[in-house]
Amino acid sequence: MKKLIKLLLLVGIIALSYITIKEPQLTAKVQQTVSSYIKKETKTEQADITVYFKNAEGYVVPITRKVNKEQATFDNVLNLMADNEENGKVASKNGLLPAVVSGSIKSVQVDGTTAKVSLNEKSAQFVDKSDETAFVTSIVYALTEYKDVDSVMFDLSSSDTLPFGTEMNKLYYRENINKIKYSKLAKSKQTMYLAKKCDNVYNYIPYSVYNRKSNISLKEALNIHFNLCSDTKFSSLIFADNAKLKEILIKGDSVYIHLSKEFEKMDKAMLNMYKNSVSLTVKENSDSIEKVRFIIDQNEENNGIMETVLIKDYSNQERK
Template identity: 25%
Template sequence: MKKVLVYLSVSIILLGLCSSCTNTNGNQEENKVESIDYENAYNQYSESFTELNDIEKMDIDENLTKAVLYYTDSEGYLVPVMRQVPKQEGIAKSVINALINNSENRIDLRETGLKPHLPEGMEFELALKEENLMRISFDDKILTFSNEEEEKTAVQAIVYTLTEFETVDKVQILVDNKIVNTLAKGTEVGEPLTRGNINSLNNLPQGEYVKITLYSYNNTTNNYTYYIPITKNIVKDQKEIQSIVEEQINLNKEMGKPIPEGLELVSIIVEDSTAFMTIKNQIETKDENFERFMKAICLALGQNEEINSVKLVIEDQDVNNMEILTFSVPIFANVYE
């Protein structure tokens, strides 16, 4: 991955969010799925790639449009991924179908280490109502999760994925076209749901606090590093930008992610849309751990809309050896074709 990350101008084209608002899992689709030799596909899969989460590797196809889907990883975290999907009517139905944990979708994601979270064979209907409300009615497969955590994660994946569309602000989940207060394991769905507090640490500091988004990451396939948004509450501070960087470094430590050896933060200031992050000591800047560390820093700083680039200033006793590295703030954490 190059040190200078690039912007992607995202324009999700909504072509009839829920035309023919039923999930079609008919014989034609079943035959198509059964014709794929999934075992062979796995066996032939090569791990020769090194990094696929790179916008420069995405081929832009005019017949496709962008959509953001929320998958889960092996630790149960929700992970947003920007995908290219066919331009078509009923695109909302298409993205929910992509969240169903069937063989075809698992094969599609095999390089990422992520998985779709909804039960195989699930059927649903969609209807876009007034005030940007999307109603989605599932069959009783929505009641088959083994525990509350899995059930809650599935609901969040549905809500986050649908509210990525500009015309959807909230989601009402129904079972067999009926409003229920809770699902089988206790997840509350009686009222329309909105997005917020993704992968929250649920910490409550004393006094006035603000919510920030930090980023962990994983690479379980040696091909794809995915970044995980983590919501944390921190004490409100006049030096909020520096606090974000300090909290990001602390999160790396807590989650066992490498930090450049010898790194010592001196200051961080913002000038003309650029965050200048000054550190002491020379550090290793040529390996993938540094690249991942800096992308997480850039993503965390990117929640401040004023910041669109980061300059890492590495101080040295000899001023002539001072090093400055420039990074653009990525507009999205994860991209996968």
């Protein structure tokens, strides 16, 4: 038996030597094939990063981009928003436009909890006040997405203001995004999300809505939100005729939204967008509510209750 094993081993060695002699590149080819296969199967590690573009009306819109992990850094976020060919394509697929002028950023440095953005003269190239505001707001919101940054300061060495009056060398905070219904007498502000058609794509746009009352309850905020959903200036939702928000009830960690039977006649996509916009608005205006439950009259399915879990990421997902 031992002699047989030795013989087989000898035959194997001779055969392997023969193959190596006849095909000296065989091992290299196998290694190359294996390497190519591994490279193909190994996916580049990706991460989500929130950038801000603008729609044709100048409103700033958050978009979650999925990029290579090394790109998803504080130092690079503004590069992913600048008006260049690649970012322009991403924005266009989402019905939007880049808000950051290409080449306008000299540097970004963090001092404590403030991001200091140094601008060059290209920053002065704005069409109007809305264009300038979108530029500043998109940068402020993108940089304050990072937990260690709560304010942004701009510096333009040649001037104390941008062409349409935006002050340099002052702190800008995460507030006043897409101001609507503004009044100098306003005492409070709520952020509300509305579904708006941007080019041929729907996005959820955050608006800062002002009120003369100092304290607005969640119920009041959702009633205001419902009315805004019917305002074509800010929303593209189409409700069924006579659709009404009948009642809002808060119980425990849930808010119950009681809707009239006309909501059953709504286009399902429109209804889902309304539900999502409510959930996003609740998230912005309450720290205790975890779920939104919709009750539609005469809906026998699940006793009329459709449950929606609050959306964790408020930004729109990038469309490829």
